[in-house]
Amino acid sequence: xxxxxxxxxxxxxxxxxxxxxxxxxxxxxxxxxxxxxxxxxxxxxxxxxxxxxxxxxxxxxxxxxxxxxxxxxxxxxxxxxxxxxxxxxxxxxxxxxxxxxxxxxxxxxxxxxxxxxxxxxxxxxxxxxxxxxxxxxxxxxxxxxxxxxxxxxxxxxxxxxxxxxxxxxxxxxxxxxxxxxxxxxxxxxxxxxxxxxxxxxxxxxxxxxxxxxxxxxxxxxxxxxxxxxxxxxxxxxxxxxxxxxxxxxxxxxxxxxxxxxxxxxxxxxxxxxxxxxxxxxxxxxxxxxxxxxxxxxxxxxxxxxxxxxxxxxxxxxxxxxxxxxxxxxxxxxxxxxxxxxxxxxxxxxxxxxxxxxxxxxxxxxxxxxxxxxxxxxxxxxxxxxxxxxxxxxxxxxxxxxxxxxxxxxxxxxxxxxxxxxxxxxxxxxxxxxxxxxxxxxxxx
Amino acid sequence: xxxxxxxxxxxxxxxxxxxxxxxxxxxxxxxxxxxxxxxxxxxxxxxxxxxxxxxxxxxxxxxxxxxxxxxxxxxxxxxxxxxxxxxxxxxxxxxxxxxxxxxxxxxxxxxxxxxxxxxxxxxxxxxxxxxxxxxxxxxxxxxxxxxxxxxxxxxxxxxxxxxxxxxxxxxxxxxxxxxxxxxxxxxxxxxxxxxxxxxxxxxxxxxxxxxxxxxxxxxxxxxxxxxxxxxxxxxxxxxxxxxxxxxxxxxxxxxxxxxxxxxxxxxxxxxxxxxxxxxxxxxxxxxxxxxxxxxxxxxxxxxxxxxxxxxxxxxxxxxxxxxxxxxxxxxxxxxxxxxxxxxxxxxxxxxxxxxxxxxxxxxxxxxxxxxxxxxxxxxxxxxxxxxxxxxxxxxxxxxxxxxxxxxxxxxxxxxxxxxxxxxxxxxxxxxxxxxxxxxxxxxx
Numbered sequence: 091x092x093x094x095x096x097x098x099x100x101x102x103x104x105x106x107x108x109x110x111x112x113x114x115x116x117x118x119x120x121x122x123x124x125x126x127x128x129x130x131x132x133x134x135x136x137x138x139x140x141x142x143x144x145x146x147x148x149x150x151x152x153x154x155x156x157x158x159x160x161x162x163x164x165x166x167x168x169x170x171x172x173x174x175x176x177x178x179x180x181x182x183x184x185x186x187x188x189x190x191x192x193x194x195x196x197x198x199x200x201x202x203x204x205x206x207x208x209x210x211x212x213x214x215x216x217x218x219x220x221x222x223x224x225x226x227x228x229x230x231x232x233x234x235x236x237x238x239x240x241x242x243x244x245x246x247x248x249x250x251x252x253x254x255x256x257x258x259x260x261x262x263x264x265x266x267x268x269x270x271x272x273x274x275x276x277x278x279x280x281x282x283x284x285x286x287x288x289x290x291x292x293x294x295x296x297x298x299x300x301x302x303x304x305x306x307x308x309x310x311x312x313x314x315x316x317x318x319x320x321x322x323x324x325x326x327x328x329x330x331x332x333x334x335x336x337x338x339x340x341x342x343x344x345x346x347x348x349x350x351x352x353x354x355x356x357x358x359x360x361x362x363x364x365x366x367x368x369x370x371x372x373x374x375x376x377x378x379x380x381x382x383x384x385x386x387x388x389x390x391x392x393x394x395x396x397x398x399x400x401x402x403x404x405x406x407x408x409x410x411x412x413x414x415x416x417x418x419x420x421x422x423x424x425x426x427x428x429x430x431x432x433x434x435x436x437x438x439x440x441x442x443x444x445x446x447x448x449x450x451x452x453x454x455x456x457x458x459x460x461x462x463x464x465x466x467x468x469x470x471x472x473x474x475x476x477x478x479x480x481x482x483x484x485x486x487x488x489x490x491x492x493x494x495x496x497x498x499x500x501x502x503x504x505x506x507x508x509x510x511x512x513x514x515x516x517x518x519x520x521x522x523x524x525x526x527x528x529x530x531x532x533x534x
Numbered sequence: 535x536x537x538x539x540x541x542x543x544x545x546x547x548x549x550x551x552x553x554x555x556x557x558x559x560x561x562x563x564x565x566x567x568x569x570x571x572x573x574x575x576x577x578x579x580x581x582x583x584x585x586x587x588x589x590x591x592x593x594x595x596x597x598x599x600x601x602x603x604x605x606x607x608x609x610x611x612x613x614x615x616x617x618x619x620x621x622x623x624x625x626x627x628x629x630x631x632x633x634x635x636x637x638x639x640x641x642x643x644x645x646x647x648x649x650x651x652x653x654x655x656x657x658x659x660x661x662x663x664x665x666x667x668x669x670x671x672x673x674x675x676x677x678x679x680x681x682x683x684x685x686x687x688x689x690x691x692x693x694x695x696x697x698x699x700x701x702x703x704x705x706x707x708x709x710x711x712x713x714x715x716x717x718x719x720x721x722x723x724x725x726x727x728x729x730x731x732x733x734x735x736x737x738x739x740x741x742x743x744x745x746x747x748x749x750x751x752x753x754x755x756x757x758x759x760x761x762x763x764x765x766x767x768x769x770x771x772x773x774x775x776x777x778x779x780x781x782x783x784x785x786x787x788x789x790x791x792x793x794x795x796x797x798x799x800x801x802x803x804x805x806x807x808x809x810x811x812x813x814x815x816x817x818x819x820x821x822x823x824x825x826x827x828x829x830x831x832x833x834x835x836x837x838x839x840x841x842x843x844x845x846x847x848x849x850x851x852x853x854x855x856x857x858x859x860x861x862x863x864x865x866x867x868x869x870x871x872x873x874x875x876x877x878x879x880x881x882x883x884x885x886x887x888x889x890x891x892x893x894x895x896x897x898x899x900x901x902x903x904x905x906x907x908x909x910x911x912x913x914x915x916x917x918x919x920x921x922x923x924x925x926x927x928x929x930x931x932x933x934x935x936x937x938x939x940x941x942x943x944x945x946x947x948x949x950x951x952x953x954x955x956x957x958x959x960x961x962x963x964x965x966x967x968x969x970x971x972x973x974x975x976x977x978x
Binding site: 102132134135138143144149150152377387388389390392409410411412413414415416417418419424426428453454455456457485487488489490491492494495496498499501508509510511512513514515516517518520521522524 | 546576578579582587588593594596821831832833834836853854855856857858859860861862863868870872897898899900901929931932933934935936938939940942943945952953954955956957958959960961962964965966968
């Protein structure tokens with residue numbers, strides 16, 4: 091009998107899984123249910139579409155549903171919501187959101203790739219936007235094109251909040267950015283937050299930190315109320331983060347971990363051995379601490395989707411975990427991190443020290459050289475490098491990955507100081523900022 | 535009695551050594567002899583000064599002799615050539631090249647940092663330039679400013695030959711590039727050479743490979759003769775490489791290795807225990823093969839200078855060697871490598887395989903995304919990654935260092951495929967070219 095694989099969710103994780111299954115099982119039936127119109131797109135590109143830097147939302151799409159159907163023989167159902175998983179009969183119940191048509195689909199192996207759903211800071215509905223998937227992005231862009239709003243309140247200064255603030259400023263809007271924590275980009279250490287905040291302010295974003303903001307509707311306008319201050323805005327972007335979309339596991343033996351996301355073993359199998367899970371709905375292991383964390387990211391979605399697909403179809407790949415490597419663009423800056431922040435590190439490792447340094451992205455005399463600020467977190471006890479954070483206008487991008495590799499290899503400062511890194515005046519100073527940061531830490 | 539350190543050579547290695555000694559020995563006497571007018575400059579910036587991208591040659595200088603004298607209390611003698619080392623009396627004999635004045639200087643510890651000297655492909659003297667130090671660069675620039683030559687023959691297509699070819703094209707000259715090997719940039723693998731050659735040709739550099747060129751003087755002109763072809767040029771840049779400057783060790787117990795460069799132990803000590811050596815005059819160990827190689831580089835000069843200074847003044851640092859990580863800029867391309875090339879690897883490791891891949895430097899939809907070609911060299915037997923070479927218009931710079939770190943950590947393909955690298959559409963596709971290359975190799 092023909093084997094049937096069902097994949098719930100057609101974004102990065104789901105389509106990576108489906109593709110791997112097809113490679114390994116040329117004759118299996120593979121069904122993907124996706125609730126939106128789109129599959130296989132780069133949602134991280136949405137802010138650049140909002141800003142107008144990318145004109146066509148279709149350019150964010152890697153492959154269309156038609157491509158998957160025709161070339162890869164994968165039965166992709168778009169605008170189709172899975173409403174229930176019946177693990178006893180090994181079936182899923184889905185509904186076409188356009189026609190209302192119901193589908194009952196059996197499976198031998200199921201891949202759960204339901205992704206994340208935006209958290210809600212604001213109960214208001216009218217003119218409050220949340221941007222998670224490409225449809226959300228297109229809705230917001232249509233609103234911007236139609237209403238040409240002038241003033242926006244952005245709630246949350248994580249990656250999405252900051253990247254969208256930049257996009258709105260590029261469109262000429264007044265941007266009021268609200269962060270309930272005491273500093274912007276709170277997933278980074280304080281030193282980085284300060285530099286990022288300066289960049290926001292110098293780009294005329296009004297930044298309010300440690301602020302509990304409330305909103306009231308007033309005809310077509312929204313009033314943001316905080317600290318006895320009242321600011322009128324045209325719309326609100328609610329960007330306070332993402333939580334795992336796990337509703338479907340009710341009534342199954344699949345469990346969530348302490349993060350609230352789906353718990354999987356290192357083969358990405360859930361408690362139900364026929365069901366694998368991947369992407370933004372699962373929790374993953376932090377490579378350094380061994381702890382389970384929830385950190386939805388495109389890279390991880392692609393990797394875990396790939397591995398879930400391989401393992402569901404009889405392969406045996408391990409997902410080892412993440413270091414939390416990430417990077418965001420804030421106007422002319424890139425801010426990047428990998429490994430543990432200072433506070434996280436201090437909770438787990440004894441004798442944690444930090445060292446900050448500033449060096450140039452290229453030779454001092456080479457045009458376009460820009461300052462890079464680096465914070466290094468390491469164990470004074472054994473010299474192990476535990477985390478790094480960098481911010482600057484140039485050359486941060488892939489330099490953080492040198493640290494990601496150093497930390498993954500569990501190198502100590504001394505060992506890492508011996509790295510033979512590339513040098514040409516156009517790409518680095520003769521002592522690369524990475525080595526300079528390490529050498530400075532060694533001198534402590 | 536006050537301890538006396540003498541350093542021969544005031545470029546990267548020498549001044550790094552002198553600086554480290556001063557840090558560790560606040561009261562020692564430190565003397566540096568430098569045969570040119572300049573110390574502590576970035577000679578890798580000379581092509582950019584020739585092209586006019588950098589206007590002032592002084593901007594290549596990190597610290598002036600005055601700075602070293604006043605702030606670091608280091609006795610820097612410029613335009614002073616050391617003519618002899620007497621190891622029995624522990625003295626050096628030097629001569630001021632301007633005044634002819636002779637100096638006899640005793641030492642307790644000596645640092646040999648004499649650097650390299652350009653090899654000579656061309657016996658002609660008039661209008662033949664070799665560019666090694668900043669004085670050479672200034673001489674050439676003065677000639678260009680004064681004579682405004684139109685046609686140049688560049689001999690050698692290594693880093694210097696290519697970077698100078700670009701500089702000459704930027705000044706509007708006709709450039710004839712001669713390489714005696716069958717391909718340009720012969721220290722890279724063939725696939726990279728081909729891409730680089732295309733870039734040269736599309737920038738109107740006339741490239742002649744596998745060519746034995748001879749030159750004849752004819753009044754103010756030079757005739758390049760090869761393959762029954764005769765091309766008239768105004769001047770020649772002889773850029774066929776560098777050999778270690780080791781003349782001074784005659785009459786001492788210091789030895790050269792099979793590369794012809796000064797042989798040192800891993801503390802950078804020569805056969806004479808009072809004499810340390812660093813920079814472009816020494817041979818270094820290849821980290822992967824353990825073999826001694828001669829690979830003069832600014833990064834290594836700085837590192838070995840630092841370590842020689844520390845060890846000469848009683849410290850104990852190890853120089854572990856190099857991976858040959860290097861990068862050059864050729865018009866709009868960067869070409870970079872680390873570890874072993876295919877042929878080198880095959881000589882030493884059994885079962886060497888290669889894999890090539892092309893991917894984008896940023897997300898496909900992000901403005902400025904450019905192709906990166908990657909060649910990976912690895913052991914099929916145990917999966918160890920042995921070398922990587924990359925070429926492209928964007929994002930090659932520090933990506934090669936991810937491979938340098940991978941190779942240094944002796945990672946296997948599988949392990950490296952699990953790296954958690956950074957992603958944002960503005961700096962990488964969701965599968966970074968590094969991971970894509972590794973995954974493709976894993977599929978072999």
